[in-house]
Amino acid sequence: MSHALIKIICNFARNYHWDSMKKTSLFADSEGKRVTCRDCKEKSCAAAVLNLNEINLINDNRTETTFRKGDIILHEGTMISHIIYLKSGLVKEYIKSGSEKEQILQIVKKYSYLGLPSLFGDRVNNYSYAALEDIKVCYIDLNVFNSLIKKNGNFAYEILVSVSRDSLNNFHRFMSQAKKKTYGRVADALLYFSRIIYESQEFEIPFTRQEFAELIGIARESSARVLAKFKEEGILDLDGRKIRIIKPELLRQISKNG
Amino acid sequence: MSHALIKIICNFARNYHWDSMKKTSLFADSEGKRVTCRDCKEKSCAAAVLNLNEINLINDNRTETTFRKGDIILHEGTMISHIIYLKSGLVKEYIKSGSEKEQILQIVKKYSYLGLPSLFGDRVNNYSYAALEDIKVCYIDLNVFNSLIKKNGNFAYEILVSVSRDSLNNFHRFMSQAKKKTYGRVADALLYFSRIIYESQEFEIPFTRQEFAELIGIARESSARVLAKFKEEGILDLDGRKIRIIKPELLRQISKNG
DNA sequence: GAGAGCGTGTGACATTTATCACATTCCTTG
DNA sequence: CAAGGAATGTGATAAATGTCACACGCTCTC
Known part of the structure; x- marks a missing residue:
């Protein structure tokens, strides 16, 4: 099955997007390790970090759903049960400081995970998330995601890149506000x-x-x-x-x- | 060589500390994978994520050095050549905004890496670091560190935990300043x-x-x-x-x- | 010990920013 | 279309904070 068209995780340099064949159709070679993206022009897209088995594992353990504008996706304080990946639309990250009015922290745009740092912390959602417009998200099983990170160092590395980039971005943004x-x-x-x-x-x-x-x-x-x-x-x-x-x-x- | 006393990386729940046998002596079993820490009371210290070969690899590719109070450890804008781990003492992280006076961003304390997020970003140091007191640091070869992350998912996971925790801490700290x-x-x-x-x-x-x-x-x-x-x-x-x-x-x- | 230089604390004042009040516009709903 | 409510813009004022000026005390050096 060389160069078979498959559902796959495509590294978009900055992040991942989980998509059906239709949107991010990729070619994979017989081991499923080297892939070519038809749509994505990012260079780093040329090589995916997951093999066919891993891709299937994720696809078997994810669900896709939609939220309407204004819907709340996550409440702060709740336990993390799934990885949530934003496929399309904008989401606001906010906290409700003491039942008063909410405090908006940042805007999350598509191709990002929601609350990734919290996952590797105490596994409690630190922030709430609400849809700013109609959105699509993927829920990925937590254990599958974690085991992938631990089994596949390249995948872990890419997640590290993502978390680090967010960290630096936030740092810069808040520096600006603070000073x-x-x-x-x-x-x-x-x-x-x-x-x-x-x-x-x-x-x-x-x-x-x-x-x-x-x-x-x-x-x-x-x-x-x-x-x-x-x-x-x-x-x-x-x-x-x-x-x-x-x-x-x-x-x-x-x-x-x- | 069951339960041999070895130099090892000890997971201190929050971070790692690189130390000689004397300070963080650990017992490892014959595969070198399960270890017990004699000094550290942290629970997560019970299992190290590196095996004997990996530990030796790191020990063969690291150097330890000291800086005096006031010494500059890293200049912003320079390429990242090594992972720098702070063994003891306090370090200030700062930027020089346009050759004017410096802007202090945060204090880094022992058992932390310096500029980890920058490593997974564009590999250019985003910030400068200077010693606030006499300090000890470890320089670890970049390629060795990166290959460990990619080969050992558990190690990568622990680094993820560290980066995420820093990210959340900074987020909270700057929120406070901004608002x-x-x-x-x-x-x-x-x-x-x-x-x-x-x-x-x-x-x-x-x-x-x-x-x-x-x-x-x-x-x-x-x-x-x-x-x-x-x-x-x-x-x-x-x-x-x-x-x-x-x-x-x-x-x-x-x-x-x- | 005298003087220079730095770090520090405090008052007076200037500037910035928040708060309050209110008029206007926009949007929703009946 | 009319009416009500929410969102917005703007002036007046108050409060918070930065800036300036200066005096004091400490340390270092000669």
Whole structure:
């Protein structure tokens, strides 16, 4: 069965995406170890880290499901029972600090796992997750996932890459929040949405101004004022929740200066 | 050679420490896989994840060295050439934002690796490291370390645990900074030193007031005022850089309220 | 022991940012 | 379409925090 078309885990350099044959169809050689991705242009996609048996093992122990916008996927404090992989859509990670209003921590985009660090910690979900739009997720059996990590060092290595990258990203993002003033924070948030979340100069944030302000840790009114000033200065175009960044270099400048 | 006394990597639940026979003497059975730690009381220490061959491989490819207080261990921007493991002492992790004054990110204490997430990222050191006191470190060959991760899934899993735990810790710490006001930040910093770094109510911070203030992202004068107020309220005792926390529960209260 | 240099604490003031109040717009629902 | 409520923008004000200035005390050196 050389070069058979198979369901497979495709290393997308940054993360994995679990998909049906249709979306990430891959060719595998007779051992199922060397694969070629038809869709994915990432170089590291050329070699998958799982063999055919491992791939089948995962496919036999995963379920796929959908959530509607606003649905809660995970509650903080609950035990981790499955690995949850986000196939499509955006998810917000948040905590409810003492039954008050929620605190948004970050936005998770597709091709990411939800709460991976918690898995290797105390196995209790540290954060809650809710869908910002209609999403698709995969539930993977915890034991299967863990045994794969322990049996297949290359797979473990790729997971390490994923966790490390998230760790560094979060570190940078929070550094910025902890050390910067209002203008720098807003600029950072806009660049974050533009470069990391939407990868576009133009996007529509899935938040009210209130939530947006809470995300970056300032007051609602302050965020409105800063956005208005950015618009006035021609840095961006503003239409409700639609934002178009016109002069990203100025935002970077503002971010740099704190 | 059943139960031979060997040099070994001992899983200290949170991290690893590399040590000579003298300090972490372990018994291993004939395969060298099951070990018992004589000193360490941690439960997870009962089973090491490396066999005798792997242990010897690492011991043959590591060097141990010391740094003096103030010495720079790693410069940001340089390529990662070795895994650096901190055997004893405190190290500060910092960045030099644009040749200006340095920005301290965190304190690293013994039994930690330096810059592990960077290793699995782009292999460039993201941060600089300098010794806050006289320290001992181990340099481990990068290829040996990586091949161990890929060949031994259990070892990889333990590294994953370590990276994940750091990631969660940092996340919590920066959350606190990003969302809290001056009093909450100072309280957090004091609890951080007391509980995580020194594990004691009484300690001497290795920083000037200026550096302390920069670490938590406030002005020097503000930190002095807050500390003075804490002293006035009987929350702590203050003598220069020596700090004795008298009422930790009040600090936790302040931290909680922002 | 005198002086320089650094780290530190504290008051006065300036700036930033949050809070409050309210008008306007937008969206939903009947 | 009308009405109500939520979301938003903006001015006035208060509170928090940074900045500046300066004095004190400690250490080091000559």
